[in-house]
Amino acid sequence: MLDVREINTYYGLSHILFDVSLSVHKGEIVCLLGRNGAGKSTTMKSIMGLTPPKQGEITLKGDRVTGCPPYQMCRRGVGFVPDDRRVFADLSVGENLEISARPCQGSDGWDKERVYGFFPALSALDRRRAGVLSGGEQQMLTIGRALITNPDLLLLDEPTEGLAPIIVEMLEEKILELKASGLSVLLAEQNQNVALRLSDRAYIIDNGHIRYQGSIEELRQDEAVRQKYLLV
Amino acid sequence: MELFPSLSFSVLCIQILVGLSKATILFIVASGLTLILGVLRIPNLAHGSLYMIGAFTTYSIATAFSQSNLGFWVALLLAPLVVALIGLIMEQGLFRFLYKRDHLMMLLFTFSFTLVFADLVKLVWGSDYRSLAVPKIFQGSYLLLGMPFPRYNLFLLLLGPLFAAGLWYLTNRTLLGKISRAAAVDREMVGAVGVNVNLVYAAVFVLGCYLAGIGGALVAPTQNISQGMDHSIIIEIFLIVIIGGLGNVWGALLGAVIFGLTDAIGILVAPQFGIVFPYLAVITVLTFRPKGLLKSIW
Numbered sequence: 001m002l003d004v005r006e007i008n009t010y011y012g013l014s015h016i017l018f019d020v021s022l023s024v025h026k027g028e029i030v031c032l033l034g035r036n037g038a039g040k041s042t043t044m045k046s047i048m049g050l051t052p053p054k055q056g057e058i059t060l061k062g063d064r065v066t067g068c069p070p071y072q073m074c075r076r077g078v079g080f081v082p083d084d085r086r087v088f089a090d091l092s093v094g095e096n097l098e099i100s101a102r103p104c105q106g107s108d109g110w111d112k113e114r115v116y117g118f119f120p121a122l123s124a125l126d127r128r129r130a131g132v133l134s135g136g137e138q139q140m141l142t143i144g145r146a147l148i149t150n151p152d153l154l155l156l157d158e159p160t161e162g163l164a165p166i167i168v169e170m171l172e173e174k175i176l177e178l179k180a181s182g183l184s185v186l187l188a189e190q191n192q193n194v195a196l197r198l199s200d201r202a203y204i205i206d207n208g209h210i211r212y213q214g215s216i217e218e219l220r221q222d223e224a225v226r227q228k229y230l231l232v
Numbered sequence: 233m234e235l236f237p238s239l240s241f242s243v244l245c246i247q248i249l250v251g252l253s254k255a256t257i258l259f260i261v262a263s264g265l266t267l268i269l270g271v272l273r274i275p276n277l278a279h280g281s282l283y284m285i286g287a288f289t290t291y292s293i294a295t296a297f298s299q300s301n302l303g304f305w306v307a308l309l310l311a312p313l314v315v316a317l318i319g320l321i322m323e324q325g326l327f328r329f330l331y332k333r334d335h336l337m338m339l340l341f342t343f344s345f346t347l348v349f350a351d352l353v354k355l356v357w358g359s360d361y362r363s364l365a366v367p368k369i370f371q372g373s374y375l376l377l378g379m380p381f382p383r384y385n386l387f388l389l390l391l392g393p394l395f396a397a398g399l400w401y402l403t404n405r406t407l408l409g410k411i412s413r414a415a416a417v418d419r420e421m422v423g424a425v426g427v428n429v430n431l432v433y434a435a436v437f438v439l440g441c442y443l444a445g446i447g448g449a450l451v452a453p454t455q456n457i458s459q460g461m462d463h464s465i466i467i468e469i470f471l472i473v474i475i476g477g478l479g480n481v482w483g484a485l486l487g488a489v490i491f492g493l494t495d496a497i498g499i500l501v502a503p504q505f506g507i508v509f510p511y512l513a514v515i516t517v518l519t520f521r522p523k524g525l526l527k528s529i530w
């Protein structure tokens with residue numbers, strides 16, 4: 001599905017990602033774990049084309065997509081859920097979804113009804129200004145907004161950060177439901193509990209370097225690695 | 233009433249209507265400016281020049297078709313399209329490469345366009361002023377409250393709400409409008425949900441220029457069409473946009489009404505200082521609401 005090979009990303013002159021490589025296969029949830037400032041969000045944004053890497057290569061479903069602008073990444077099937085949510089605050093919930101809707105090739109595509117069916121809490125908020133939603137509602141909206149672009153791969157950047165445990169639990173269920181429907185997910189997380197529960201494989205990023213990769217089972221066993229890179 | 237003997241009730245009413253009909257043109261031009269300012273973040277000083285080009289083009293087209301009664305109407309249809317085309321060339325040829333530059337650069341850049349356009353107008357139309365007759369069906373006046381009220385001003389008065397409704401529909405009910413409202417705040421994220429923002433920017437820029445062209449066409453029969461009309465309008469519409477709230481179309485409407493009314497009433501109350509009144513209104517508004525009356529997008 002997604003293959004990232006040795007990308008290097010800069011903000012201005014500061015070098016943030018160093019030869020980051022990772023891959024996501026079809027139908028898999030892969031997590032990218034790391035501390036504050038490790039480079040998770042930068043990796044996500046680099047894949048999406050928001051902060052294009054200076055070197056390295058990104059392939060999506062076999063096509064080279066390095067340097068594609070974000071709107072093309074989206075149309076090629078990458079849904080993006082940023083860490084700061086970034087709902088279109090002045091638009092209603094319904095309008096947020098309308099302007100994000102992209103046609104899909106298959107028959108069982110996402111439309112507004114399906115998003116509202118998936119997140120019933122949103123359907124009552126259709127005409128509400130997105131800016132006044134609670135954190136949990138906004139997170140549902142950002143995920144719904146990504147889904148309605150009909151992606152094959154979802155980039156989820158800390159989707160559960162700062163949310164109440166009951167909402168976190170609901171979102172985790174939903175993410176597993178999406179996986180069951182065949183969607184691939186790259187999940188950036190600081191919270192290893194969430195990541196360990198959801199993922200099939202894991203990468204650990206630290207200071208812009210990938211320090212570890214392995215199955216979730218291996219990571220669960222490997223106390224030392226978790227100690228070294230994840231505990232504060 | 234004793235203070236101002238000329239200020240009878242009917243005179244005041246007529247003057248208010250005249251002010252509102254002028255506000256229509258100000259609103260149409262200012263809404264174009266504020267759309268471009270809000271969505272693309274370009275403070276387009278050349279907006280007034282496009283308005284002037286719209287007026288001159290209207291003169292030329294209307295004169296070319298002067299045998300028929302439809303000269304002005306053909307011009308009203310075509311001249312704004314000519315201006316929109318100029319806008320398209322500006323956007324595609326230059327502006328789209330500069331969106332990442334800071335606002336000061338943009339301001340200077342659009343300023344250079346005002347100079348280019350001023351020379352261009354001089355080159356094409358010479359430095360004499362032109363004047364255009366009011367279209368046949370709107371010549372003459374109606375009697376309102378016993379006072380004559382020019383028919384053409386009534387036409388403008390009716391157009392105002394029509395354009396306001398049209399712009400409301402565009403921004404709130406069409407996909408382009410919704411995307412523009414989102415792009416005004418978070419361009420990057422609009423791209424990340426699959427929208428080609430460059431196309432949206434081009435569309436909004438061209439639409440804004442088109443509105444400048446309409447304003448120029450509508451004003452053509454009401455005043456001398458001359459060099460320098462770019463300067464006077466750009467000052468007025470920038471003030472209107474500022475007191476209304478940057479990037480806010482309803483702010484432009486409110487600002488235009490304030491500007492038109494204070495101008496018209498000022499002329500009535502103190503003819504020799506009439507011109508001062510709109511500026512006093514601007515100062516008053518900005519003293520109490522430095523960011524404008526309605527929500528600024530900036």
Ligand SMILES: Nc1ncnc2c1ncn2[C@@H]1O[C@H](COP(=O)(O)OP(=O)(O)OP(=O)(O)O)[C@@H](O)[C@H]1O
Pocket residue numbers: 011014016034035036037038039040041042043083190
């Ligand atoms: N816009 C920016 N300009 C300059 N430096 C930045 C910018 N955004 C992030 N950085 C730096 O890049 C590094 C990686 O940041 P990034 O946001 O990718 O981390 P993260 O792993 O997502 O952290 P968090 O868990 O806090 O979200 C940090 O050192 C940060 O200070």
Ligand SMILES: [Mg+2]
Pocket residue numbers: 040041042083157158
């Ligand atoms: Mg982050």
